[in-house]
Amino acid sequence: MKIKKLLILSDKLAGMGLNEGAKAVRILSGARVMADNEKADQASSDLLNSAMPKSTPIATVNDSKPISGKSLKLGDKGDAVKELQSKLAEKGYSVSLSGSGGVDGDYGKNTENAIVYFQVLNEISPPDGIANSAVMSKINSGNFIGPNDTKDPHPEAERLEYTEKDLDAMARGIIVETGFRASYREMAGIIWIMINRSKKWNMPLYKVIDPDTGGGKNWYGKLSDSNRKRWKAAHEHSNFDYIKSFVKKILDGVSFQNEIGDNAHFLHPRGMPECSGEPGSACGSKNHRVCVDTGKWGKRCLPKWNIDGNTNMTGAVAVQTIGEARFS
Numbered sequence: 067m068k069i070k071k072l073l074i075l076s077d078k079l080a081g082m083g084l085n086e087g088a089k090a091v092r093i094l095s096g097a098r099v100m101a102d103n104e105k106a107d108q109a110s111s112d113l114l115n116s117a118m119p120k121s122t123p124i125a126t127v128n129d130s131k132p133i134s135g136k137s138l139k140l141g142d143k144g145d146a147v148k149e150l151q152s153k154l155a156e157k158g159y160s161v162s163l164s165g166s167g168g169v170d171g172d173y174g175k176n177t178e179n180a181i182v183y184f185q186v187l188n189e190i191s192p193p194d195g196i197a198n199s200a201v202m203s204k205i206n207s208g209n210f211i212g213p214n215d216t217k218d219p220h221p222e223a224e225r226l227e228y229t230e231k232d233l234d235a236m237a238r239g240i241i242v243e244t245g246f247r248a249s250y251r252e253m254a255g256i257i258w259i260m261i262n263r264s265k266k267w268n269m270p271l272y273k274v275i276d277p278d279t280g281g282g283k284n285w286y287g288k289l290s291d292s293n294r295k296r297w298k299a300a301h302e303h304s305n306f307d308y309i310k311s312f313v314k315k316i317l318d319g320v321s322f323q324n325e326i327g328d329n330a331h332f333l334h335p336r337g338m339p340e341c342s343g344e345p346g347s348a349c350g351s352k353n354h355r356v357c358v359d360t361g362k363w364g365k366r367c368l369p370k371w372n373i374d375g376n377t378n379m380t381g382a383v384a385v386q387t388i389g390e391a392r393f394s
Contacts, residue, residue: 132206138197142173150197153205154180157212160308179250183312186250186321187211193251213311223319226261228271233317235272236260237309238300239285242293246309252389254322255332257313259393262330266379326393330380333372334390335363360392368392 133149148171151161155169159180162168168176178195185193188210190200197205204210211217219225239260240246240253263274269281276282277289277297289297300306315321341349341357342365349357349367358368371378372394374385386393 133202137199137202138173140173140175140178140195143171145171147171147173147177150205151177151180154184157210158214159183159212160305175247175249182250183213183321184210187213187215187217187315195249213308213315217320219319220323223323225319226317228314228317232271233310233313234301235275236313237306238297239275240309240313241300241303241306242286242289242296246303246305248391249389250312251322251325252391253312254316255326255388255391255393257316257322258324258326259330259332261317261324262326262328262380266330325388326386327384328380329384329386329393331371331378332391332393333368335360335366335368335392336390338363338366338368341365341367 133146133153138147138150148169150173151169151171154177155161160168161177161180181197181201182193182195184205185191185195185201188204190204236257240256243256244253246253260271260274263281263285264271267274267281269279273279274281275285277286277294286293303309312321339350341347343349343357345357345359345365347357349355355367355369356373357365358373360366360368370376371383372385372392374383376383378394380394383394
């Protein structure tokens with residue numbers, strides 16, 4: 067209403083020829099309009115804000131379910147194991163012998179091997195295959211190295227030259243010797259045996275293990291017909307590419323370091339003949355072997371090159387047991 071009266075007064079002043087006065091009155095009315103509009107805008111804003119719900123911070127959504135609970139180990143079963151297996155498999159770790167599936171909630175030997183591999187690649191000690199708090203924390207973070215990831219070699223690792231032919235032969239050798247069923251540390255030890263022999267015999271890696279070469283013949287002695295078939299068909303193993311990658315990581319110096327020193331022999335006592343004599347006594351068809359108490363495998367008739375205190379191509383024998391194998 068006040069604005070309307072000001073406008074009427076402005077018109078009267080203009081009719082009387084008082085133009086400056088009319089102009090002043092119009093300026094005053096305009097200022098009044100602006101002030102009223104500002105009040106109206108503030109009132110509208112206050113009303114709108116009061117009608118809106120209070121804002122809350124936007125939470126970061128993590129679709130990956132964290133693994134909770136105690137440490138997991140060989141023999142454990144349940145949903146926590148299944149979640150652990152899923153996270154490992156998604157990153158490229160094999161949790162089954164076949165290389166497919168295996169996410170079953172059963173913490174078996176293959177899952178234990180996957181954890182050992184995880185610990186080695188992510189530098190978590192000791193590599194004992196137990197998913198402890200350090201392992202769980204690393205996996206839950208999502209920031210960890212898998213078998214298919216690149217990684218710088220260990221600072222003191224020896225970079226070895228190799229070819230695709232070497233990788234293929236070494237993977238076949240692992241399948242013939244273990245079926246890729248042994249512990250990963252044991253299989254890594256066998257790979258280091260291949261490397262050590264390559265150096266001692268001054269020959270390419272593939273020749274050390276290929277049964278049709280001089281080195282390969284020395285490696286196997288006499289390869290049985292069944293093992294020769296396994297050698298030739300090794301590439302059909304569903305995990306063959308994974309095994310080759312396992313070998314490559316060692317040759318590149320990024321995974322299992324040398325635990326066996328310069329040893330160049332190994333055997334599996336379980337496959338050796340039993341003996342009944344006193345430990346240290348001669349045994350074998352020609353009494354050219356020695357009866358040894360091997361502990362969990364009982365008394366076995368072993369070649370002298372695999373017995374402490376004797377000598378072999380590496381010199382004095384110092385036997386080291388990893389998994390199911392004796393390295394000398």
